Amino acid sequence: MxxxxxxxxxxxxxxxxxxxxxxxxxxxxxxxxxxxxxxxxxxxxxxxxxxxxxxxxxxxxxxxxxxxxxxxxxxxxxxxxxxxxxxxxxxxxxxxxxxxxxxxxxxxxxxxxxxxxxxxxxxxxxxxxxxxxxxxxxxxxxxxxxxxxxxxxxxxxxxxxxxxxxxxxxxxxxxxxxxxxxxxxxxxxxxxxxxxxxxxxxxxxxxxxxxxxxxxxxxxxxxxxxxxxxxxxxxxxxxxxxxxxxLGNSFEVDNKVILECALEHLDNLLEYYGREGFYMFRKHVPYYLKGMESASDAKNIIFSTDSVDVVKNELVRFLTK
Ligand SMILES: Cc1cc2nc3c(=O)[nH]c(=O)nc-3n(C[C@H](O)[C@H](O)[C@H](O)COP(=O)(O)O)c2cc1C
Structure with missing residues (x-):
């Protein structure tokens, strides 16, 4: 082997x-x-x-x-x-x-x-x-x-x-x-x-x-x-x-997988830390959106809201467009 x-x-x-x-x-x-x-x-x-x-x-x-x-x-x-x-x-x-x-x-x-x-x-x-x-x-x-x-x-x-x-x-x-x-x-x-x-x-x-x-x-x-x-x-x-x-195999993730992970990550943080988890999620966002064109608008929306729904909707909008 x-x-x-x-x-x-x-x-x-x-x-x-x-x-x-x-x-x-x-x-x-x-x-x-x-x-x-x-x-x-x-x-x-x-x-x-x-x-x-x-x-x-x-x-x-x-x-x-x-x-x-x-x-x-x-x-x-x-x-x-x-x-x-x-x-x-x-x-x-x-x-x-x-x-x-x-x-x-x-x-x-x-x-x-x-x-x-x-x-x-x-x-x-x-x-x-x-x-x-x-x-x-x-x-x-x-x-x-x-x-x-x-x-x-x-x-x-x-x-x-x-x-x-x-x-x-x-x-x-x-x-x-x-x-x-x-x-x-x-x-x-x-x-x-x-x-x-x-x-x-x-x-x-x-x-x-x-x-x-x-x-x-x-x-x-x-x-x-x-x-x-x-x-x-x-x-x-x-x-x-x-x-x-x-192993010489190809492996790539598409935006669908990235979106699923980001949403689940946010849910896991909320479940684990409560409200604090919402703000902790912000530091992970730039890495989820890294290298993606015009991500700065999405990040601005995500960083300036206190609403979980707004964050989720913006991630869905940005990663499914
Ligand atoms: C933000 C941050 C937190 C870290 N926390 C720990 C830690 O709790 N325990 C530990 O052994 N190393 C910690 N490290 C060191 C990493 O485990 C690793 O040894 C170091 O980042 C080098 O590896 P990398 O180039 O793959 O990041 C931390 C590093 C960073 C940047």
Whole structure:
């Protein structure tokens, strides 16, 4: 079987090679439900949530509010110390997920200033303590880590070794430093070095927008799987598109599919967030209409109304004309 057709394994779980990576504010539960219309078996990540936030949440438990149809799901945590890990993990396991991930790659100021995210790549003793604590608590399902090339200085190879030695089941590298945030060409050669020294599956995140890039990254690194990030924006069909292209099949969506997805996305947001979901939908609209001629009029109408019906009617008018 070809590499692209075959699945990769994390412990005893098998997944297709294209994965929906975590994007806070985008790949939330309403969006993940849409992805499932096109991709049934693919692994999806939740957005990052701090263990303290999950452990201390009120009765609503919003951070673990998701639909079981989103599984297989990798629930992503951030942590800066071992406090709250036990309770947070118990709540997530009770809800039901397939894997748990620790984010040690987030570059955001408010995250690294508390010692979470990529700051942990600069504090290996603390990282080791946290990894061992998670590992002990998560016995029955895979535990994964998402990391970067390094914090200020590249140390991905040391971190990957530490992570593996702590019993982690798979790693995902976004091969940029914290200082690079999301810009610059990801160092796919570094991902290849991590892959060469690792006995566990290595996934990659960064700059994969189409099958051609994925193929190029495979040739440079030999990694096992591909986290798709910003290329998923308002494209719930993206994993399916990549898979079909990897098999040499054509795959295109027409305006009818785009309309169905946009309307369902809005409904999912309203159901999940209530009225707030209506305003959250606005940031997705430009991506649904991207590249379409004279979309600015439709966007102006959509951005200036408080009416769900007006938004829906305008989407129907614009995408069926
Ligand atoms: C708006 C936004 C939100 C993100 N949220 C998360 C997150 O919650 N957890 C995480 O591990 N990475 C997060 N990332 C990083 C992405 O998962 C990914 O590593 C990065 O965007 C590079 O991949 P891409 O070029 O495919 O987007 C975020 C990135 C962006 C742009």
């Amino acid at each position: 070809s590499y692209w057709k075959s699945k990769f394994k994390i412990r005893d779980l098998e997944f297709p090679r294209f994965i929906s990576g975590p994007l806070d504010g985008y790949t939330d539960s309403p969006f993940r439900k849409l992805v499932r219309k096109f991709s049934k078996d693919e692994l999806l990540y939740t957005e990052m949530r701090h263990v303290a936030c999950v452990a201390n949440e009120n009765d609503e438990h919003k951070s673990i509010k998701f639909d079981l149809c989103e599984r297989p799901l990798n629930y992503q945590f951030a942590a800066n110390k071992i406090d709250f890990i036990d309770r947070a993990v118990e709540l997530v396991l009770e809800k039901g997920v397939d894997l748990i991930d620790l984010n040690i790659g987030c570059p955001a100021k408010n995250i690294v200033s508390s010692g979470s995210g990529s700051a942990l790549m600069d504090d290996l003793p603390r990282l080791e303590e946290i990894l061992k604590h998670f590992r002990k608590k998560i016995e029955h399902i895979p535990f994964t880590v998402k990391f970067r090339a390094g914090f200020k200085v590249e140390n991905a190879l040391d971190v990957a070794k530490l992570v593996q030695d702590c019993g982690v089941d798979a790693i995902a590298i976004h091969p940029r430093l914290q200082t690079q945030k999301f810009s610059g060409i990801p160092d796919y050669g570094l991902a290849g070095k991590v892959k060469a020294q690792s006995c566990i599956p290595v996934l990659i995140s960064g700059g994969i927008v189409d099958f051609e890039t994925a193929k190029m990254v495979y040739e440079q690194s030999g990694v096992d799987g591909y986290l798709i990030g910003q290329a998923m924006y308002s494209k719930p069909w993206k994993l399916k598109e990549l898979y079909e292209h990897s």
